[in-house]
Amino acid sequence: EVQLVESGGGLVQPGTSLRLSCAASGFTFDDYAMHWVRQAPEKGLEWVSGISWNSGRIDHADSVKGRFTISRDNAKKSLHLQMNSLRPEDTALYYCAKAYSSKSGRFDHWGQGTLVTVSS
Amino acid sequence: SYVLTQPPSVSVAPGQTARITCGGTNIGSESVDWYQQKSGQAPVLVAYDDGDRPAGISARFSGSNSGNTATLTISRVEAGDEADYYCQVWDSSSDPYVVFGGGTKLTVL
Numbered sequence: 001e002v003q004l005v006e007s008g009g010g011l012v013q014p015g016t017s018l019r020l021s022c023a024a025s026g027f028t029f030d031d032y033a034m035h036w037v038r039q040a041p042e043k044g045l046e047w048v049s050g051i052s053w054n055s056g057r058i059d060h061a062d063s064v065k066g067r068f069t070i071s072r073d074n075a076k077k078s079l080h081l082q083m084n085s086l087r088p089e090d091t092a093l094y095y096c097a098k099a100y101s102s103k104s105g106r107f108d109h110w111g112q113g114t115l116v117t118v119s120s
Numbered sequence: 121s122y123v124l125t126q127p128p129s130v131s132v133a134p135g136q137t138a139r140i141t142c143g144g145t146n147i148g149s150e151s152v153d154w155y156q157q158k159s160g161q162a163p164v165l166v167a168y169d170d171g172d173r174p175a176g177i178s179a180r181f182s183g184s185n186s187g188n189t190a191t192l193t194i195s196r197v198e199a200g201d202e203a204d205y206y207c208q209v210w211d212s213s214s215d216p217y218v219v220f221g222g223g224t225k226l227t228v229l
Contacts, residue, residue, distance in 0.1 A: 047216060106153050108174060
């Protein structure tokens with residue numbers, strides 16, 4: 001069974017940093033692209049970042065470019081999101097999502113999310 | 121960037137057919153995926169490549185896509201289908217890579 005477990009969320013002040021992690025199990029992690037998708041309170045889904053199976057391709061949404069960095073550790077079956085210069089508008093539930101294939105942007109499994117709150 | 125437009129809400133009586141649309145310029149040339157998100161839960165992929173279904177998803181869910189509109193059709197709607205539904209397009213040659221529609225709240229009357 002595919003499992004994705006996010007961690008690292010919390011309450012932080014504007015301008016600070018946070019590192020999210022996603023522990024994956026139940027599938028061959030290094031065969032698949034992975035993504036982060038966020039959902040602000042009472043709002044819709046917003047794609048944040050994606051990384052191909054071998055980290056050869058990395059993409060970020062314009063709203064986080066230059067501030068967030070996605071990475072993965074295939075040996076440890078983990079996905080990360082380094083978030084710097086956090087803003088109140090980054091407040092959201094952050095989901096880790098497994099892609100359908102090595103380079104896909106289709107998400108066939110999601111974690112339960114980790115909540116990030118940016119507030120002074 | 122590419123914009124996907126969904127109606128904020130759709131209401132349907134149990135047993136009837138619900139149709140949720142997703143508008144985008146020439147979306148018929150794109151592959152569209154659909155996600156269901158029930159209250160307090162993570163999204164679930166319910167249709168992809170316009171109309172295919174993942175394993176375990178009811179055949180009552182089907183998709184179509186032509187011109188400037190993609191449609192998720194839910195036949196014989198049940199109370200358990202009440203949820204938010206999101207369309208999505210992804211294209212590795214585009215920036216951004218992935219685009220979601222704004223979501224549609226399906227209410228079962």
